[in-house]
Amino acid sequence: MPHPIRLAINGYGRIGRCFLRALHESPLRHSFQVVAINEPADLDSMAYLTRFDSTHGIFPGDVQQRDEGLVIDGVPIHVSHAREPEGVDWAALDIDILVECSGRYGTRAELERFLAAGCPRLLLSHPGRSARDIDFTLIYGINQHALTGEERLVSNASCTTNAVVPVLNQLQQAFGVEHAFLTTLHSVMNDQPLIDGYHHSDLRRTRSAMQSIVPVATGLAQGVERFLPALAGKVQAKAIRVPTLNVSAIDIMAQLSSDADGERLHALLRTAAQRQPRLQAYSDAPHASVDFNHDPHSVVVDGSQTRMNGPRLANIFIWFDNEWGFACRLLDAVQAWSALFAPHAEEAPEAALRHG
Known part of the structure; x- marks a missing residue:
């Protein structure tokens, strides 16, 4: 045995x-x-x-x-x-x-x-x-x-790469992606102090994690390129730490290669969640971040915050439990x-x- x-x-x-x-x-x-x-x-x-x-x-x-x-x-x-x-x-x-x-x-x-x-x-x-x-x-x-x-x-x-790569891959396959900008809103981490103090060569990380929104460096764009080489040189990213204990989000702005509309975009993301229900989810309920604490998915697409601006500019908002997922x-x-x-x-x- x-x-x-x-x-x-x-x-x-x-x-x-x-x-x-x-x-x-x-x-x-x-x-x-x-x-x-x-x-x-x-x-x-x-x-x-x-x-x-x-x-x-x-x-x-x-x-x-x-x-x-x-x-x-x-x-x-x-x-x-x-x-x-x-x-x-x-x-x-x-x-x-x-x-x-x-x-x-x-x-x-x-x-x-x-x-x-x-x-x-x-x-x-x-x-x-x-x-x-x-x-x-x-x-x-x-x-x-x-x-x-x-x-x-x-x-x-990383948790952010696990969250964003599936969504970008789906966009690339369905419409093509000319450019993408990723803004991560990440809960606090243990490389930040509770109160201001000498701590880190990144001077922003010397500031209290629970009192401020703190921009930090991120390698997310390079992480995306490891998996989606077709997007090499097309993705930029920034990260902002926010004073919550857990659950993070990424705001995706993607310039598509072909025309789309809100209905097609939502249908694509709903279908992707149905194909891999253990890994990806979709919801259009009025969520707050705490709703996803202890959520096992890599990514939850927030349909209520996902929309098109014109035929080719897509804005997609995703949630993920950066610890549990x-x-x-x-x-x-x-x-x-x-x-x-x-x-x-x-x-x-x-x-x-x-x-x-």
């Missing part, structure tokens, strides 16, 4: 904890098991922040500390507190994939330190420094079928990748998960 795929998490912050919870809340928990977490913070804090989360609520299961590790619903998780890749004996943990959620490592040389330390494969929760620094960048629903199983460094791109796509990436090197793992029963 196949054993569950063995996972480890490096960096147990917002995305690391959401990934563990997403697995716990998913039917895939029978096929995948987090066996190790490396996080420099102390174990008491790790256990507390697993149990209680201001954004996603109380953990829907039992969380205990035992023998310097965590126990989630009776399943032990080895915990280490190393600050460098070489500080953990990854080979001894016998893992299949390390989910790298610290965001500290972006170049191939940095990432290969994990491989040299015994990790067989890395799944990054960020785009990496560049496409050359990784073996494959994955957006589930777009290109997971191009995985071969031979990769060792795979990126899950992205964590769910990490889990999809684990499933798609592991199916290639362990094709029967998804059949592992819950008994194997708990006792494997």
Whole structure:
């Protein structure tokens, strides 16, 4: 009987904890098991922040500390507190994939330190420094079928890329896109302080996250070009942090190559949501951002805010839970990748998960 795929998490912050919870809340928990977490913070804090989360609520299961590790619903998780890749004996943990959620490592040389330390494969929760620094960048629903199983460094791109690429791809296929400008309204992140203070070389990020709307740099345009090379040089982007805890939005302005109208545009986006209901949704209700907290979709198109200006200028507004939706796509990436090197793992029963 196949054993569950063995996972480890490096960096147990917002995305690391959401990934563990997403697995716990998913039917895939029978096929995948987090066996190790490396996080420099102390174990008491790790256990507390697993149990209680201001954004996603109380953990829907039992969380205990035992023998310097965590126990989630009776399943032990080895915990280490190393600050460098070489500080953990990854080979001894016998893992299949390390989910790298610290965001500290972006170049191939940095990432290969994990491989040299015994990790067989890395799944990054960020785009990496560049496409050359990784073996494959994955957006589930777009290109997971191009995985071969031979990769060792795979990126899950970013939450914004996962949200906007499907929509731009649909526009490109239906009408063509001459130019696009993307404005991301992103909830606050932990690289911003609560009050003004010396903090970051980007001087705007020294300002209080909860008192201001703060423009920041973004690599979203480059991320789009990785997946849609036909749009190379045609996309620009800016990002603005807003004082909310979670859920973000992107305002898309696209100059189309052929004529369209509001009815055709809405029909295109509704149909796309029907084709991939787990990944994309469509709503024309009068939403506020809080409506999408803990929403598992990569993107929700807001039909009430989507319109045409003339025959070729499209304005599309999309929502996404930048934590939960992205964590769910990490889990999809684990499933798609592991199916290639362990094709029967998804059949592992819950008994194997708990006792494997």
